[in-house]
Amino acid sequence: MNSDTRETIRKVLLFILTILITLVFFLPLLWVVMSSFKTRLDLFAIPPKWIFTPTLENYIGILESDFKQQLLNSLIIAAFSTVYSVTLGSLAAYGFSRYPPKSGNFILFWILSLRMLPVIAVVVPFYLVFRALGLLDTHLALVLVYSIFNISFTIWLLKGFFDEIPLEFEEAAKLEGYSPFEVFSRVSLPLTRPGLAAAAMFCLIQSLNEFLIALALTTRVAETAPVGLAKLQTFLGTDWGRISAAATLFMIPVVFFTILIRNELIRGMSFGQLKG
Amino acid sequence: MTSIRLENVHVNFGKTEVLRDISLEVADGELCVIVGPSGCGKTVTLRAISGLTRPSRGHVYFDDNVIDHVAPGDRNVGMAFQTYALYPNMTVRENWEFPLRAAKRQEELIQERVGQVTGLLDMGPLLNRYPRELSGGQQQRVALGRALVRRPQVFLLDEPMGNLDAKLRVELRASLRKLQMDLGVTTVYVTHDQVDAQALGDKIVVMDVGSVQQVGTPEQIYETPANLFVAGFIGTPRMNFLDGTLKQENGNLVVEHPLFKMDLPEEVVGRLADNARDRKVVMGVRPESIGVSTHPGPQTIPGKIYVCEPQSNEVIIEIELEEEVHLKVRVGRDALGFEPYIDQLVQVQIDPDTLHFFDSVTGVRLS
Numbered sequence: 001m002n003s004d005t006r007e008t009i010r011k012v013l014l015f016i017l018t019i020l021i022t023l024v025f026f027l028p029l030l031w032v033v034m035s036s037f038k039t040r041l042d043l044f045a046i047p048p049k050w051i052f053t054p055t056l057e058n059y060i061g062i063l064e065s066d067f068k069q070q071l072l073n074s075l076i077i078a079a080f081s082t083v084y085s086v087t088l089g090s091l092a093a094y095g096f097s098r099y100p101p102k103s104g105n106f107i108l109f110w111i112l113s114l115r116m117l118p119v120i121a122v123v124v125p126f127y128l129v130f131r132a133l134g135l136l137d138t139h140l141a142l143v144l145v146y147s148i149f150n151i152s153f154t155i156w157l158l159k160g161f162f163d164e165i166p167l168e169f170e171e172a173a174k175l176e177g178y179s180p181f182e183v184f185s186r187v188s189l190p191l192t193r194p195g196l197a198a199a200a201m202f203c204l205i206q207s208l209n210e211f212l213i214a215l216a217l218t219t220r221v222a223e224t225a226p227v228g229l230a231k232l233q234t235f236l237g238t239d240w241g242r243i244s245a246a247a248t249l250f251m252i253p254v255v256f257f258t259i260l261i262r263n264e265l266i267r268g269m270s271f272g273q274l275k276g
Numbered sequence: 277m278t279s280i281r282l283e284n285v286h287v288n289f290g291k292t293e294v295l296r297d298i299s300l301e302v303a304d305g306e307l308c309v310i311v312g313p314s315g316c317g318k319t320v321t322l323r324a325i326s327g328l329t330r331p332s333r334g335h336v337y338f339d340d341n342v343i344d345h346v347a348p349g350d351r352n353v354g355m356a357f358q359t360y361a362l363y364p365n366m367t368v369r370e371n372w373e374f375p376l377r378a379a380k381r382q383e384e385l386i387q388e389r390v391g392q393v394t395g396l397l398d399m400g401p402l403l404n405r406y407p408r409e410l411s412g413g414q415q416q417r418v419a420l421g422r423a424l425v426r427r428p429q430v431f432l433l434d435e436p437m438g439n440l441d442a443k444l445r446v447e448l449r450a451s452l453r454k455l456q457m458d459l460g461v462t463t464v465y466v467t468h469d470q471v472d473a474q475a476l477g478d479k480i481v482v483m484d485v486g487s488v489q490q491v492g493t494p495e496q497i498y499e500t501p502a503n504l505f506v507a508g509f510i511g512t513p514r515m516n517f518l519d520g521t522l523k524q525e526n527g528n529l530v531v532e533h534p535l536f537k538m539d540l541p542e543e544v545v546g547r548l549a550d551n552a553r554d555r556k557v558v559m560g561v562r563p564e565s566i567g568v569s570t571h572p573g574p575q576t577i578p579g580k581i582y583v584c585e586p587q588s589n590e591v592i593i594e595i596e597l598e599e600e601v602h603l604k605v606r607v608g609r610d611a612l613g614f615e616p617y618i619d620q621l622v623q624v625q626i627d628p629d630t631l632h633f634f635d636s637v638t639g640v641r642l643s
Contacts, residue, residue, distance in 0.1 A: 166359065166361065168357045168359055168361035169361050169363060171328050171348075171355075171357070171361070172355070172357065172361045172363075172422070173374070173378075174328070174348050174349055175326060175327075175328070175348045175349060175351075175353060175354075175355050176349065176374065176375035176378045176426065177349035177350065177375070177378040177379055178349065178378045179349075182378070187363065190365050191363075191364070191365055193365075
């Protein structure tokens with residue numbers, strides 16, 4: 001056996017291993033998606049059925065319920081919170097990076113500490129605050145709360161990205177006659193695209209997934225999908241088919257968004273190539 | 277076109293004074309090289325001209341106008357950074373368009389200017405490449421182009437060849453000089469390399485520890501260095517320094533060293549200031565103005581070859597006169613007339629005409 005064949009075998013084995021690991025992680029997802037197309041009978045069949053006649057029954061059922069509105073609520077709230085957090089977060093991060101205030105480290109730590117708060121500790125205060133403001137069960141309430149948590153994260157993440165950008169890029173632009181805001185928006189911001197993508201991704205997922213605050217602050221109008229999903233487990237029993245269908249629908253936006261920005265995310269992983 | 281003048285400029289970073297009372301003038305169309313070891317404040321001087329650094333005292337003039345409060349973007353200067361600072365997310369073309377778009381110029385004008393710079397720097401085939409896809413020399417040309425494309429009235433270059441290999445350096449040095457002369461732009465060029473400075477400058481400003489040591493043409497700086505620092509900084513290998521005493525003897529002025537004594541000819545005496553008698557001095561002698569031979573002659577000093585560094589058509593020989601007293605000599609192979617080897621006994625000949633004298637305490641040139 002020469003070294004070429006040995007190399008090929010090594011590669012094939014590695015490939016198989018990669019596939020196996022991916023499968024382990026992918027199996028639950030696959031199971032949910034499959035379940036969403038199964039009838040109740042197929043769902044509980046033992047041994048599990050891998051091949052079955054798919055049905056759209058679960059989807060029709062779930063889309064006729066409140067879940068459609070809940071999914072929409074989730075998307076609206078997550079989108080607004082993400083845009084808001086990334087916009088304000090990048091501005092603040094740039095400020096901290098380029099015009100560090102006195103005791104800037106203290107302020108930064110204070111901002112970070114917001115993120116460290118266990119959510120359960122602030123649910124009740126938030127409830128009281130929003131009740132006083134008359135904002136209970138509104139989209140705005142959740143957008144605001146999620147942004148509080150997300151902004152602190154985006155500031156920390158993006159400050160690192162801005163710190164990495166050599167000052168000369170900005171000085172060059174300044175000499176060319178760009179205003180300080182243009183220097184930010186046209187030179188520095190485009191260079192942090194991988195960071196922006198990662199921050200947006202994170203904010204979106206956090207806002208979509210959040211359960212506890214959504215449960216406390218909403219009742220009907222602004223109720224989000226995670227809350228709706230949980231409510232499908234009733235004392236009359238759990239409709240796994242519908243839950244699977246709902247979960248599948250809920251996954252689509254995240255998957256779609258990830259595919260959209262995957263190049264930026266990959267570039268973000270090979271971070272640090274900016275110098276030059 | 278524009279002339280630049282700095283008047284008593286001081287710059288402080290916190291409590292450290294990085295520029296101390298800098299005054300200098302660059303005439304319209306002139307290429308002025310600021311040279312000095314790293315940390316001497318040459319880059320800060322450049323930044324003070326560009327407006328990126330604000331002087332804590334003193335004034336900067338373009339022509340006769342004070343521009344202390346003019347924003348960097350309104351000074352109409354083009355600057356090439358040491359690191360090039362090419363926008364990594366833009367192609368060469370976009371890098372060049374970017375400065376023009378700041379002024380919101382018309383698209384045709386932008387394309388015309390980019391076209392001109394492309395031709396000038398011969399970058400046609402590379403316009404759509406990203407900076408990371410270019411070699412060091414090409415990146416350097418892009419950086420120059422970006423400074424040029426706006427047709428600035430002042431051109432500021434910060435170690436533009438710092439990252440290039442020796443061969444490319446020499447090539448680009450020539451083309452840079454040609455370009456600057458063709459365009460007639462007032463230019464300030466910062467470098468730590470005294471060879472670049474000698475090769476390029478109409479005028480050289482030698483700096484050390486935040487202040488100007490000497491201003492002059494390359495010849496002036498080389499032939500009459502103002503102090504020990506300038507004398508030691510300009511020239512390769514550096515000037516040899518020997519301690520000595522100036523004395524009056526039988527009506528002649530002589531310089532005395534523990535190993536030798538030399539009569540000084542009339543011209544040299546005439547050049548020296550009147551107070552340069554009976555005092556301790558530092559003698560400076562350039563490696564290229566020392567002769568070496570194998571046979572003793574009048575006023576030769578015996579020594580032993582310590583190290584020998586052959587160059588292409590020259591040899592740099594380090595000669596030990598006695599323990600701890602070494603002289604470096606640079607001499608053409610033909611002029612030498614023998615094959616030097618280590619530990620060879622030789623005779624050194626110093627022409628008193630070529631001696632430089634400096635005060636042994638202050639280091640200031642005596643003349």
